[in-house]
Amino acid sequence: MTATRDSAAPTPSSPEPKLGAVPSFDVTLRIRRFLPESGKDEAYWEEFTVTAYGTDRLLDALHQVKWEHDGSLSFRRSCAHGVCGSDAMRINGRNRLACKVLLKDLNPDKPITVEPIKGLPVIKDLIVDMEPFFASYREIMPFLVTNGHEPTRERLQSVAERERFDDTTKCILCAACTSSCPVFWTDGQYFGPAAIVNAHRFIFDSRDEGGSQRLEILNDKEGVWRCRTTFNCTEACPRGIEVTKAIQEVKRAMITRAI
Amino acid sequence: MQIHQYDVVIVGAGGAGMRAALESSTRTRTAVISKLYPTRSHTGAAQGGMCAALANVEEDNWEWHTFDTVKGGDYLVDQDAAEVMAKEAIDAVLDLEKMGLPFNRTPEGKIDQRRFGGHTRNHGEAAVRRACYAADRTGHMILQTLYQQCVKNDVEFFNEFYVLDVLLSHDLVTGEVPDGEDVAVSGVVAYELATGEIHLFRAKSVVIATGGAGKIFKTTSNAHTLTGDGMALVYRRGVPLEDMEFFQFHPTGLAGLGILLSEAARGEGGILRNADGERFMERYAPTIKDLAPRDIVSRSIALEVREGRGAGPNKDYVLLDLTHLERAQIDAKLPDITEFARTYLGVEPYTEPIPVYPTAHYAMGGVPTTIRAEVLRSNAEVVHGLYAAGEVACVSVHGSNRLGTNSLLDINVFGKRAGIAAAEYAAGAPWVELPDDPEIGVVAELEEMRTRTDGDRVSDVRRDLQQTMDTNAQVFRTAESLQRALADIRGLQTRYRNVSVQDKGRAFNTDLLEALELGFLLDIAEVVVVGALNREESRGGHFREDFPKRDDAQYMRHTMAYRRPPGAVAPSSPVGAEAAAVVAATSRSGAEMATSRPGAATPGTFDVALGYKPVVVTRYQPMERKY
Numbered sequence: 001m002t003a004t005r006d007s008a009a010p011t012p013s014s015p016e017p018k019l020g021a022v023p024s025f026d027v028t029l030r031i032r033r034f035l036p037e038s039g040k041d042e043a044y045w046e047e048f049t050v051t052a053y054g055t056d057r058l059l060d061a062l063h064q065v066k067w068e069h070d071g072s073l074s075f076r077r078s079c080a081h082g083v084c085g086s087d088a089m090r091i092n093g094r095n096r097l098a099c100k101v102l103l104k105d106l107n108p109d110k111p112i113t114v115e116p117i118k119g120l121p122v123i124k125d126l127i128v129d130m131e132p133f134f135a136s137y138r139e140i141m142p143f144l145v146t147n148g149h150e151p152t153r154e155r156l157q158s159v160a161e162r163e164r165f166d167d168t169t170k171c172i173l174c175a176a177c178t179s180s181c182p183v184f185w186t187d188g189q190y191f192g193p194a195a196i197v198n199a200h201r202f203i204f205d206s207r208d209e210g211g212s213q214r215l216e217i218l219n220d221k222e223g224v225w226r227c228r229t230t231f232n233c234t235e236a237c238p239r240g241i242e243v244t245k246a247i248q249e250v251k252r253a254m255i256t257r258a259i
Numbered sequence: 260m261q262i263h264q265y266d267v268v269i270v271g272a273g274g275a276g277m278r279a280a281l282e283s284s285t286r287t288r289t290a291v292i293s294k295l296y297p298t299r300s301h302t303g304a305a306q307g308g309m310c311a312a313l314a315n316v317e318e319d320n321w322e323w324h325t326f327d328t329v330k331g332g333d334y335l336v337d338q339d340a341a342e343v344m345a346k347e348a349i350d351a352v353l354d355l356e357k358m359g360l361p362f363n364r365t366p367e368g369k370i371d372q373r374r375f376g377g378h379t380r381n382h383g384e385a386a387v388r389r390a391c392y393a394a395d396r397t398g399h400m401i402l403q404t405l406y407q408q409c410v411k412n413d414v415e416f417f418n419e420f421y422v423l424d425v426l427l428s429h430d431l432v433t434g435e436v437p438d439g440e441d442v443a444v445s446g447v448v449a450y451e452l453a454t455g456e457i458h459l460f461r462a463k464s465v466v467i468a469t470g471g472a473g474k475i476f477k478t479t480s481n482a483h484t485l486t487g488d489g490m491a492l493v494y495r496r497g498v499p500l501e502d503m504e505f506f507q508f509h510p511t512g513l514a515g516l517g518i519l520l521s522e523a524a525r526g527e528g529g530i531l532r533n534a535d536g537e538r539f540m541e542r543y544a545p546t547i548k549d550l551a552p553r554d555i556v557s558r559s560i561a562l563e564v565r566e567g568r569g570a571g572p573n574k575d576y577v578l579l580d581l582t583h584l585e586r587a588q589i590d591a592k593l594p595d596i597t598e599f600a601r602t603y604l605g606v607e608p609y610t611e612p613i614p615v616y617p618t619a620h621y622a623m624g625g626v627p628t629t630i631r632a633e634v635l636r637s638n639a640e641v642v643h644g645l646y647a648a649g650e651v652a653c654v655s656v657h658g659s660n661r662l663g664t665n666s667l668l669d670i671n672v673f674g675k676r677a678g679i680a681a682a683e684y685a686a687g688a689p690w691v692e693l694p695d696d697p698e699i700g701v702v703a704e705l706e707e708m709r710t711r712t713d714g715d716r717v718s719d720v721r722r723d724l725q726q727t728m729d730t731n732a733q734v735f736r737t738a739e740s741l742q743r744a745l746a747d748i749r750g751l752q753t754r755y756r757n758v759s760v761q762d763k764g765r766a767f768n769t770d771l772l773e774a775l776e777l778g779f780l781l782d783i784a785e786v787v788v789v790g791a792l793n794r795e796e797s798r799g800g801h802f803r804e805d806f807p808k809r810d811d812a813q814y815m816r817h818t819m820a821y822r823r824p825p826g827a828v829a830p831s832s833p834v835g836a837e838a839a840a841v842v843a844a845t846s847r848s849g850a851e852m853a854t855s856r857p858g859a860a861t862p863g864t865f866d867v868a869l870g871y872k873p874v875v876v877t878r879y880q881p882m883e884r885k886y
Contacts, residue, residue, distance in 0.1 A: 035764070036764075036766050037764040037765065037766055038764075055515060055516060055603060055604065057603075066718075066769075066770070067716065067717075067718030068716070068718065070761065071717075071760055071761030071762045071770035072761055072762035072764065072770060074762075074767045074768075074769050074770075075769075076299075077483055078295060078299045078301070078482040078483055078484045079299075079301060079303070079304050079482040079483075080482065080483060081304070081518045081599060081603070082599075082602070083303055083304050083396075083399060083595070084295075084298075084299040084300075084301070084303055084304065084482065085298065085299060086295070086296075086299045100602060102602070102603070123453065123766065123767060124766050124767040125767075127767050130296065134296075137410075138410050141411075142407050142410055143358075143359065143407040143408060143410060143411040144358060144359030144407070150357050151357075153353060153369075154352075154353055154356040154357070154362075154369060154370050155356065155357070156367070156368035156369065157364055157368050158364065158368050159364050159365075159366065159368075161364075161368075162361060162362075162363065162364050165361070166361070169361050169393070169400065169403075170396070170399075171403075172298065172303070172399070173296075173298050202359075205359070205361070207359065208359070
């Protein structure tokens with residue numbers, strides 16, 4: 001990968017860079033804009049060209065636009081290294097975190113398209129209303145449910161039991177999966193992959209006793225059965241969670257636990 | 260303007276804020292105001308672990324943990340607070356487990372523990388396995404678990420609301436409020452990002468839990484949103500800031516980017532090497548080597564690079580070597596940080612060492628509090644109803660250098676204490692009268708910023724601030740470098756009066772909020788540098804090349820920085836004559852007096868007036884710090 005960093009630079013700013021100098025290259029962003037107070041009712045495309053360096057992420061390019069060209073460009077971001085989940089967006093048609101996409105890994109010959117994630121109401125530019133997403137999450141009882149007295153010390157859990165639900169503990173609630181799901185786009189009621197992932201995280205936790213309640217919630221007509229196994233969600237997850245597999249496991253649990 | 264009334268208002272929804280909310284909301288009417296969705300908070304970026312003397316894998320006890328914390332902080336730690344933290348650590352971890360946190364497990368099914376920098380058995384004999392962890396995403400699991408519990412308990416959140424003023428009964432900035440006067444909090448003024456609307460929250464108790472201020476530096480592990488808001492807000496209202504000159508530089512940031520690579524990498528056996536492949540930490544800390552506290556490792560790395568032993572084409576970083584570790588161990592224990600190396604530098608940690616360099620990471624200083632999380636307005640007096648916890652606060656459990664994992668511990672122990680104390684206080688306290696037109700200052704500042712037609716770009720001023728802080732106030736400092744930084748900051752404060760934003764709208768105007776955040780950064784950077792200039796010694800995270808030794812006779816005491824009119828003296832224990840001269844020489848004279856308003860400092864309007872607070876020593880007399 002180290003080698004491709006240099007070769008991806010189409011227009012080095014100096015033809016013979018000094019030893020260790022970082023080559024720069026120009027990239028054009030084609031951004032889907034929507035400014036609710038501008039008087040324009042419709043979203044439109046706007047292009048910006050910025051200078052990037054080998055380790056720059058798409059988020060750095062967006063910042064360059066905002067900080068040097070157009071301060072009104074609006075997007076969410078915080079940690080800038082893929083753990084807070086603020087900056088999920090549609091980049092060249094795929095759901096990604098802007099802070100995890102390196103510009104050198106994108107084709108520099110054509111503009112990079114940047115759009116808000118789909119299926120949630122756009123409020124301004126790349127910012128969408130996340131409330132419906134979090135509402136689905138809250139509905140599946142995303143917390144440990146236990147009965148009886150708490151033990152004095154920790155609950156015991158074997159290494160294998162802990163491993164069973166490891167994959168789905170990684171979720172950062174960025175909505176990349178849910179907003180990549182064609183069922184979610186067309187059916188605003190569907191819980192969506194992220195909510196099911198977070199249900200999975202508890203259903204398969206050996207300490208949890210709320211599994212049957214959660215399965216009942218997900219057995220609803222807008223629950224897991226809406227999933228059409230298109231794998232968009234798995235492809236979109238910036239944390240590498242096998243989302244579709246998790247959904248399948250929840251479906252199977254529903255049958256085997258005989259709801 | 261909308262008006263709300265709650266018994267307790269918590270500002271910030273990271274680990275400390277949500278831990279406080281879980282206690283407070285079950286006791287009384289509570290609101291949590293956060294500029295981010297709670298799960299975006301930077302607690303989620305913490306990686307390595309949370310220490311507690313559970314003794315699940317080897318002999319350990321809270322007294323050893325206390326000692327390590329005190330020694331790690333180079334004896335500037337308040338030992339009563341460290342004792343509270345180390346004792347309550349055990350329940351703090353067990354609480355999280357019972358809430359559902361998926362800790363890694365031992366073969367017996369108990370919470371697993373691993374080694375971490377500065378944590379030792381029996382007062383420094385050898386590294387001890389004390390850090391409870393969930394792979395290298397412990398902070399993520401804590402943040403998610405606390406949010407899950409908040410969902411379960413129906414905690415009321417105001418997300419994407421920026422608190423822009425904290426309202427007090429007295430104007431402390433004038434310096435004219437006498438000792439013994441009852442000063443109390445009455446609420447906060449907040450800005451709703453989605454609409455641009457102002458909200459007034461009246462409250463009996465306010466808990467500040469807004470996190471750190473890493474964005475005063477260019478190279479930092481901190482999120483873009485860590486702009487010192489809570490520190491600056493109370494400082495502008497005349498509450499002091501404690502020990503702000505102590506900033507932790509984490510040894511292993513990804514070179515050139517600053518992204519954090521956990522100390523857990525070294526806890527799991529990773530080794531730091533220079534360009535010659537030498538394990539240089541053997542020279543600096545012969546007993547615990549790569550697991551020395553962060554200040555020591557960061558200085559060692561900076562020194563290796565300065566003396567020409569850095570790796571890479573520009574010899575400007577060192578290497579974190581994991582290549583001798585089993586791939587399965589890396590995958591199980593360090594999956595995220597190895598992915599960061601692959602994603603951002605294109606380095607494969609299985610086979611290649613990772614380029615690393617120190618990165619600004621953590622503010623040891625902050626809003627001074629008692630061990631009940633009450634905010635102090637002087638050495639002895641509190642602001643009634645005002646609490647602080649987490650990185651924004653200074654209890655002080657970290658002294659001049661925080662040990663790894665003790666921040667996740669701090670937010671849980673003192674977040675819980677703050678939540679309980681705030682709710683209990685609110686139960687018995689009367690409502691405090693709000694000032695007339697409490698929102699007027701915030702509205703004026705916002706409108707002035709929004710409508711200014713032409714001026715400097717916010718990003719230009721911010722970049723210049725971050726550059727001068729990296730150049731002049733980082734791992735190595737001198738009087739000259741700090742004077743340069745201070746002159747730069749004062750110049751930037753003047754430029755700040757003239758910055759303008761392009762976005763003139765009301766909906767999601769992040770352009771406008773970035774401008775206000777820059778005001779916070781400038782105020783905080785000034786306090787950091789004034790404190791660093793004044794402290795003519797080297798201790799923990801503060802290293803003065805012109806004063807390379809620790810000086811307990813003069814400086815084993817906390818710095819208390821107050822915003823006061825020019826020439827005013829800080830409440831209690833005024834600075835020594837020499838230090839006062841240093842500070843006076845850097846501030847303007849003959850400036851007009853001003854009453855406090857929420858806005859950023861204009862040079863000449865206020866001084867940073869310095870005082871001192873004694874360190875609480877219970878068991879451990881200061882010794883030379885060797886590892």
